[in-house]
Amino acid sequence: MLDQLLAFCRVVEEESFTRAARVLHRSQPAVTKQVARLEQDLGMLLLDRKGRQVSPTASGRLVYTYAKRVSTTISDLEVLVRDMHTPGHGHVWVGSVTALSVYTLPPLLAAFTTRWPKVRLHVRTGQIQETVERVLTNDVDVGFVTVPVSHSGLIATPLFRDPVVLVASPALARDLPRPLPLSDLGHLPQVGYQAPSRFRSFVDAALEQAGVSPEVSLEFDSQEAVVTMVGLGFGAAFVPLSTVKAALASGALVALPVEGLADLARTTCLITPRDTPRPPATRAFLAMALDHLFSPDDDGTWTVGAHCPLPPSWPQAGERTGRANTR
Numbered sequence: 001m002l003d004q005l006l007a008f009c010r011v012v013e014e015e016s017f018t019r020a021a022r023v024l025h026r027s028q029p030a031v032t033k034q035v036a037r038l039e040q041d042l043g044m045l046l047l048d049r050k051g052r053q054v055s056p057t058a059s060g061r062l063v064y065t066y067a068k069r070v071s072t073t074i075s076d077l078e079v080l081v082r083d084m085h086t087p088g089h090g091h092v093w094v095g096s097v098t099a100l101s102v103y104t105l106p107p108l109l110a111a112f113t114t115r116w117p118k119v120r121l122h123v124r125t126g127q128i129q130e131t132v133e134r135v136l137t138n139d140v141d142v143g144f145v146t147v148p149v150s151h152s153g154l155i156a157t158p159l160f161r162d163p164v165v166l167v168a169s170p171a172l173a174r175d176l177p178r179p180l181p182l183s184d185l186g187h188l189p190q191v192g193y194q195a196p197s198r199f200r201s202f203v204d205a206a207l208e209q210a211g212v213s214p215e216v217s218l219e220f221d222s223q224e225a226v227v228t229m230v231g232l233g234f235g236a237a238f239v240p241l242s243t244v245k246a247a248l249a250s251g252a253l254v255a256l257p258v259e260g261l262a263d264l265a266r267t268t269c270l271i272t273p274r275d276t277p278r279p280p281a282t283r284a285f286l287a288m289a290l291d292h293l294f295s296p297d298d299d300g301t302w303t304v305g306a307h308c309p310l311p312p313s314w315p316q317a318g319e320r321t322g323r324a325n326t327r
Helices: 002-014 017-024 028-042 058-084 098-103 105-115 128-136 170-174 198-209 223-231 245-250 280-293
Strands: 047-050 053-056 090-097 119-126 142-145 154-168 189-193 215-220 237-240 264-273 301-303 320-323
Touching: 002 017, 002 028, 002 053, 002 058, 017 028, 028 058, 053 058, 090 098, 090 105, 090 128, 090 280, 098 105, 098 119, 098 142, 098 223, 105 119, 105 280, 119 128, 119 280, 128 142, 128 154, 128 264, 142 280, 154 170, 154 223, 154 280, 189 198, 189 223, 189 237, 198 264, 215 223, 223 237, 264 280
Parallel strands: 090 119, 090 142, 189 215
Antiparallel strands: 047 053, 142 264, 154 237, 154 264, 301 320
């Protein structure tokens, strides 16, 4: 029926079977047959035939309205498909955990849009599992998550280590010793990411291993809320360094090294579906993402703080910690 609808639209627009056939590069009898078959399938007369001139009946005008929508949709689809395979055009769908979309991705997205202004970026945020599922089901072309991911249907590339730091307002930090003794950490009021969550579980497990039971007085479901409450003096908080770089640089927050607490860091990873063809726009985005966010050393190792430099007061900045698995 699709070809019949397209032929019918052209006949209505040209008001002639002959002219419609010429535009469609078909014979006039073939176009006439297609329209007649459409009328037969729908069980109604669609055109008034008066000599060489034709015009739509009342039913024909209704059918034309919907048929034209189909024709326009097909034309749009053809353009989209063509753009998908044309460098500098197309769409890229990006999935990301919320914190990365707020603090890490904006410079990358801005740079990509400047370089490829005719490529449309679409960003969908959510929790880690949501992002993984979107990549696996091809709802997005690429995903950014804050933990290493292992799945047979994915390629996971570690991008950088994001140190987890304890921060406080200047007023609260002023009365605390530097570095903070581990024994004092359990008595320090803390603002935390709500439990259960991967980040909260990660921090709690590290503190438990160090023999510390944190005094969490406030819990929130966003890093932004946690950072805001810390800045207002409601307590200290363990947060990814990437979320507080600006606040530390401006002095709005202060980093508190903890004596005897092992360095904490989470790994930001780029995930893509395995064995899936990638249009030029997606390949261009992946190349720029790696260029902006991943910078391995000559021996293939990657560095704590390479992309999120530690504050000057923080110990062991630049310590090598592991080997990137780009598979």
